[in-house]
Amino acid sequence: MSLDAILARIDQDMPEAIDRLFELLRIPSVSTDPAYKDHCDAAADWLVADLKSIGATAEKRVTPGHPMVVGHVEGNGPHLLFYGHYDVQPIDPIELWDRDPFDPELQDTPSGKVIRARGSSDDKGQLMTFVEACRAWKAIHGTLPCKITFFFEGEEESGSPSLVPFMKENAEELTTDIALICDTGLFESAVPAITTMLRGLLAEDFTITGPSRDLHSGMYGGIAMNPIRVLTKALGALHDETGAVTLDGFYDDVPELPDEVRAQWQGLGFDHETYLGDVGLKSPAGEQDRTPLEQIWSRPTCDVNGIWGGYTGDGFKTVLPSEASAKVSFRLVGQQDPDKIRESFRNHLESYLPEGFTVDYRTEKGSAASQMSIEDPAFEKARKALSDEWPRPAAYVGCGGSIPIAGFFKDLLGVDAMLIGFGKDDDQIHSPNEKYDLESFHKGIRSWARILDALSN
Amino acid sequence: MSLDAILARIDQDMPEAIDRLFELLRIPSVSTDPAYKDHCDAAADWLVADLKSIGATAEKRVTPGHPMVVGHVEGNGPHLLFYGHYDVQPIDPIELWDRDPFDPELQDTPSGKVIRARGSSDDKGQLMTFVEACRAWKAIHGTLPCKITFFFEGEEESGSPSLVPFMKENAEELTTDIALICDTGLFESAVPAITTMLRGLLAEDFTITGPSRDLHSGMYGGIAMNPIRVLTKALGALHDETGAVTLDGFYDDVPELPDEVRAQWQGLGFDHETYLGDVGLKSPAGEQDRTPLEQIWSRPTCDVNGIWGGYTGDGFKTVLPSEASAKVSFRLVGQQDPDKIRESFRNHLESYLPEGFTVDYRTEKGSAASQMSIEDPAFEKARKALSDEWPRPAAYVGCGGSIPIAGFFKDLLGVDAMLIGFGKDDDQIHSPNEKYDLESFHKGIRSWARILDALSN
Structure with a gap:
């Protein structure tokens, strides 16, 4: 043959x-x-x-x-x-x-x-x-x-x-x-x-700028708003206590899994403890009312892929940096529109900016x-x-x-x-x-x- | 002469x-x-x-x-x-x-x-x-x-x-x-x-470790907890809406300014709008019920002086990093005990760690x-x-x-x-x-x- x-x-x-x-x-x-x-x-x-x-x-x-x-x-x-x-x-x-x-x-x-x-x-x-x-x-x-x-x-x-x-x-x-x-x-x-x-993908790469230069935290600590404080507050609020993403309208266009597909997936016998255990983790971090396989395959997510700001070398520098940056990505499902999610994310981020702070976005891409x-x-x-x-x-x-x-x-x-x-x-x-x-x-x-x-x- | x-x-x-x-x-x-x-x-x-x-x-x-x-x-x-x-x-x-x-x-x-x-x-x-x-x-x-x-x-x-x-x-x-x-x-x-x-100073330099290696956010996004999410949640919660530091007992040993000193300071005619305006800022970021001079001279503060984790180079990498790090410092006043504040900070930080996550501290210093x-x-x-x-x-x-x-x-x-x-x-x-x-x-x-x-x- x-x-x-x-x-x-x-x-x-x-x-x-x-x-x-x-x-x-x-x-x-x-x-x-x-x-x-x-x-x-x-x-x-x-x-x-x-x-x-x-x-x-x-x-x-x-x-x-x-x-x-x-x-x-x-x-x-x-x-x-x-x-x-x-x-x-x-x-x-x-x-x-x-x-x-x-x-x-x-x-x-x-x-x-x-x-x-x-x-x-x-x-x-x-x-x-x-x-x-x-x-x-x-x-x-x-x-x-x-x-x-x-x-x-x-x-x-x-x-x-x-x-x-x-x-x-x-x-x-x-x-x-x-x-x-x-x-x-x-x-x-x-x-x-x-x-x-x-899943689709939306990526955002941005820098928040506050003070016009790096400041000494002894002279300005307390009175000057720190861009890292702004950034961590905004990013720390992206997920609620149940692991759900908090952006306005984030789940609007997310379909429920058809019952027959859910049943087929349950039949696959996915062992999430081993999947996570192999990389040193214990518990699923996604939405707590979803199965682990749904969290990976059919639910949208939000993750910070990179964050940086201030002094990151050896030793200590009591600086209030003028900038703080991050790379954030979203995995999209169903009919979620990358443009709509981007707008919702930017509204969220900008709602945390004090007067006079600016944000500069370096990426503009997304796929459904x-x-x-x-x-x-x-x-x-x-x-x-x-x-x-x-x-x-x-x-x-x-x-x-x-x-x-x-x-x-x-x-x-x-x-x-x-x-x-x-x-x-x-x-x-x-x-x-x-x-x-x-x-x-x-x-x-x-x-x-x-x-x-x-x-x- | x-x-x-x-x-x-x-x-x-x-x-x-x-x-x-x-x-x-x-x-x-x-x-x-x-x-x-x-x-x-x-x-x-x-x-x-x-x-x-x-x-x-x-x-x-x-x-x-x-x-x-x-x-x-x-x-x-x-x-x-x-x-x-x-x-x-x-x-x-x-x-x-x-x-x-x-x-x-x-x-x-x-x-x-x-x-x-x-x-x-x-x-x-x-x-x-x-x-x-x-x-x-x-x-x-x-x-x-x-x-x-x-x-x-x-x-x-x-x-x-x-x-x-x-x-x-x-x-x-x-x-x-x-x-x-x-x-x-x-x-x-x-x-x-x-x-x-x-003011005194307490500095903390630490790394949170979650997954045993960097993960692909496509394969693990949603199900795997991201150390940057943990870090931003913990650091983003260090200040409340009024600019006050939220750590347990943080203000216990902070004395009120004597009336005569407050009066003398008011007499100095400190122009906080110019002080902040010179570095591109508009509004005082400290406790809203304190004068700007108190925020700098007599109130304790908390600032993130450096933060880093994940991919921070050019372009984009959809990675879930295994680690996220920060340098945090506190300016201390009155009888605030650096050891007590350090313990309160570590309790706060560790309360955000999911099961299996660890934190490694690199600094142990403080001055009242x-x-x-x-x-x-x-x-x-x-x-x-x-x-x-x-x-x-x-x-x-x-x-x-x-x-x-x-x-x-x-x-x-x-x-x-x-x-x-x-x-x-x-x-x-x-x-x-x-x-x-x-x-x-x-x-x-x-x-x-x-x-x-x-x-x-």
């Missing part, structure tokens, strides 16, 4: 597949920091060359930010688009890494072999699962079973500023029968997942939540193919993270997106010591080979 | 006095940062040499931290001790300085000539006013009118860890009839002041407030001498800052301290672009010459 030959080829080619991934992981393509611009470019070049090596026509496409990589393979059957991103998160705090984040290593751990490097799970390792599946197919058959478009971006970790303009300008080229997105995770080790519900329609038979074909590869059947699940691309395919191109990935909760993406299980990489490649086969029939 | 000759000598010697001060200002003696240790040592060496140049026996005295400088000049009349500190505050944020903080310059400004450099006002410029007064006296008379002990420390800006042990070990050598401390300011440009009421007894006739002699030098009579005032040394002289050595200084509110001590008015330096030297004369009679 031809699929068996392809799966065997994948198994046999694993050492070379790992070498190729390591080459890509060695390129420090941090998109959010301008200092890494040339490296993002180098990662795009590497992908172009690799796609060409499997017979695709591939190009680096210029944007005002980091380049896109677009490749095509002609073929019969349905037209699939495959999306991934080659950029990675910043590496700080670097002192918490056990090794150079951009010197990948295959490591033995108590739970199996892992690929340790920044981007191994998010998203270079995942992106390469699909490329390697195509490579094996091509090696056995000389052709691919479908017409395929590869679409890789380099700004996913910095808000994708060039994505929508690029998709609009190249709409015809990027419109396919379905989009496959590999940037999500397994439900658990043995249970693969197709994510059908994604999205929900896939699983009536398309491709969903059930893919679910069955995944179930054949993994020990237990695949599940349709929600996802706390925001992958705006899924919504863009639907809204801009009219293309449904299928989110399938092989990351694990302990991959430490966005954290020091990120890893990707070798099993995720290996079975991920095999999963895509099976899905290609299923979708081509 | 001999005093006139000395004052004339001071006027004539100003260019050389400025050169000497500039030499001292060029030494970057930041005491709180270990990287500057050798520079603190160099500043002490410079002072030893300068004291020897006016005929004092002077030595650098080793401590576990930065060295003390002790010098003696034999003489008749009362035995005076003169205290100042040669260490300075850190210079960050360096980008807000108009020039190198350690390259002093005499600058013309709309309000007169100023000496621009870190430490010009706090406290190297002030310290040198006394040394220069002695130099002039010595130049005219060959001797000084009193027996004098010089005592300069290098850890005032970093909590003076070596001070109390050193004073205890050298109690006999440092016990004098009265101590003169030059580290305070004029009441206003034309009105010199003797500070008789000083102090109040001078002005019955000693030296106070009235000095006040009259100051009144002779400046356009308007000198006032007895309070001070928001904390100068623990004053309490130590009384408690450890039984010596009363007289706090006289020539700094101005706009000197930007502890801030970028610190300056000391040339008039403060010049009339400060002349003031000490007059006070030496007054105290010797």
Whole structure:
């Protein structure tokens, strides 16, 4: 059987597949920091060359930010688009890494072999699962079973500023029968997942300014309002005692979970004590009247991702700073409108500013939540193919993270997106010591080979 | 008259006095940062040499931290001790300085000539006013009118860890009839002041730890408690709506201001709108039922001097950090006990910690407030001498800052301290672009010459 030959080829080619991934992981393509611009470019070049090596026509496409990589393979059957991103998160705090984040290593751990490097799970390792599946197919058959478009971006970790303009300008080229997105995770080790519900994201980055200069707390303490006091009062009031977000109208457009979905989720037997215990936590911090899985998958949230102000070095400085800053993000669900939530947040923040204080906002971005329609038979074909590869059947699940691309395919191109990935909760993406299980990489490649086969029939 | 000759000598010697001060200002003696240790040592060496140049026996005295400088000049009349500190505050944020903080310059400004450099006002410029007064006296008379002990420390800006042990070990050598401390300011440009009421200081530097590692807010947002949320909630609750500090028992040992002192302060005509307006602020931020002068001089305060956590670089990182940190200080008055306030603060903070969260404290220091007894006739002699030098009579005032040394002289050595200084509110001590008015330096030297004369009679 031809699929068996392809799966065997994948198994046999694993050492070379790992070498190729390591080459890509060695390129420090941090998109959010301008200092890494040339490296993002180098990662795009590497992908172009690799796609060409499997017979695709591939190009680096210029944007005002980091380049896109677009490749095509002609073929019969349905037209699939495959999306991934080659950029990675910043590496700080670097002192918490056990090794150079951009010197990948295959490591033995108590739970199996892992690929340790920044981007191994998010998203270079995942992106390469699909490329390697195509490579094996091509090696056995000389052709691919479908017409395929590869679409890789380099700004996913910095808000994708060039994505929508690029998709609009190249709409015809990027419109396919379905989009496959590999940037999500397994439900658990043995249970693969197709994510059908994604939270949106709104990010605010701002500085409150009060006094015109830093002041000595001995001379001004008591009489001068401290911007850190203003900031902590405003941020400290974002959640009430029950864990709910206090912004006006925050829950207005948040739908209740349908009973059948709630029942299906309860059937998944999510073990929140282990999920939290693995990262040193004890109790769920979200709305107390919601289940832990709802808190992650279907409820909106608010978090301060960064805060700074005043003297933060060694020793002590009794200063009243003139400024205090924070980065705050919201995960959005249902029909929550990013613009409306932003306005509500800014009203909240500004209601705490004393006369004469100002606030300067550095970010203006947001994406609404999205929900896939699983009536398309491709969903059930893919679910069955995944179930054949993994020990237990695949599940349709929600996802706390925001992958705006899924919504863009639907809204801009009219293309449904299928989110399938092989990351694990302990991959430490966005954290020091990120890893990707070798099993995720290996079975991920095999999963895509099976899905290609299923979708081509 | 001999005093006139000395004052004339001071006027004539100003260019050389400025050169000497500039030499001292060029030494970057930041005491709180270990990287500057050798520079603190160099500043002490410079002072030893300068004291020897006016005929004092002077030595650098080793401590576990930065060295003390002790010098003696034999003489008749009362035995005076003169205290100042040669260490300075850190210079960050360096980008807000108009020039190198350690390259002093005499600058013309709309309000007169100023000496621009870190430490010009706090406290190297002030310290040198006394040394220069002695130099002039010595130049005219060959001797000084009193027996004098010089005592300069290098850890005032970093909590003076070596001070109390050193004073205890050298109690006999440092016990004098009265101590003169030059580290305070004029009441206003034309009105010199003797500070008789000083707030104490308690500083807390700590980190709250929650999750065992940084988390991705997409995967954990909602379910995982964010240490920044805990920190902002706890710090945001330190003040109530009226500006009062909410800690249990905070005001228990805070005395009411005697009616006669309140009346005297009202007579000073303090213009809080100008005081605040000069630094870009509009309304007093302290307890709303207290006058602005009480808020600075006689009421206790609480301020966050630094806060940090999560991602603070360029761009955005949707991280749930494992840690969040702050530096908080309290200005204490009356009989407030630093240990009791520390315990109350820690109880407050820890009441916000969810199960499993921990807090690590890095500081353990505090000093109570102090109040001078002005019955000693030296106070009235000095006040009259100051009144002779400046356009308007000198006032007895309070001070928001904390100068623990004053309490130590009384408690450890039984010596009363007289706090006289020539700094101005706009000197930007502890801030970028610190300056000391040339008039403060010049009339400060002349003031000490007059006070030496007054105290010797």
